[in-house]
Amino acid sequence: MTTGGPPPASRDALEALVEALRRLPGVGVKSAQRMAYHLLQHDRPGAEALAAALVHAVRAVRHCARCHTFTEGELCRTCADPKRDAKLLAVVETPADQAALERSGGYRGLYFVLMGRLSPLDGVGTREIGIEPLLARAGDGTVEEVVLATGFTAEGELTAQAIAAALKARGLKVTRLARGVPVGSDLEYVDLSTIAYALHDRR
């Protein structure tokens, strides 16, 4: 007799799938069940496509030898592009942040992707975000300015400060993205600390 737990049928394969889906970030047990039911009931080709994409990505995707972002070759396309300005190096947290900078169209330099940010409470220190490869990359003799483009969160700021200290100790020029009022915002709806920074950094 079953009086609790998962559906009484097909516990093994279905349960294993729900467990595997729960390893995705932001997916709890209810979401994982809904995903599993959906795939098995309505989209088995989608389940097979996802399995194939996972296997292929795990096999093919590695880190760019220069900037550390995801790539399938030795170098990513940005690092391999001779038209980029090799004197500028932007430090970002994730490939998504890098994509946002690219979309802005305002940056022509190269990148270093930390693949994370300092988070001492979670045990993520300077070693985990690869500060040594970054220092080696920034000190290659070509880079003249490092633009810190980590997020303006507490952890992003902490990361920027730690990297800035290490780079300045090596005599490199370090800048930070400007803080201020977002384009398109009414001042009325902007938080007070952003307004304070915008006042302080007024041009």
Add this chain to the structure above:
Amino acid sequence: MTTGGPPPASRDALEALVEALRRLPGVGVKSAQRMAYHLLQHDRPGAEALAAALVHAVRAVRHCARCHTFTEGELCRTCADPKRDAKLLAVVETPADQAALERSGGYRGLYFVLMGRLSPLDGVGTREIGIEPLLARAGDGTVEEVVLATGFTAEGELTAQAIAAALKARGLKVTRLARGVPVGSDLEYVDLSTIAYALHDRR
């Protein structure tokens, strides 16, 4: 030059993974990117485990020949259990609803799992939720009472009404789960239509 779109590196395998993850219900492009980055950066064994679980579930999981729920054998464990009361048949929308009824410990009969509910606006009619197999199952000569345990949403009620009409036309006894005030609720916080039903169905 890339000024828009996804991260400039590794577009193929990573992009394909993001696309595949977007087929999961409730996952948009931002979530899919976060999932893909997380798996590739922090949990490649998790990605491989998910791929294997997907392949195994697609291959192994099918529908129980009697109740239509997910199972790996010809019959699910509930239908194969001789201690269940075969005179009672509960109609539920999903395996998750079946599991909820099981957890209540108050039901000893068998099930029919619709794997959905009527949703005319989405093109889900009586054929899609398998009303013919249900009528055949309920009319097997053993079932004496069909308990409609679809949800108390608009679509769940519509489903229950359609099934009730078809079953009654065949002379079967049909009951519906009671509506009323949830256990542990203050009346103050219960919605008005629930209170109205609880008054109407008072014992």
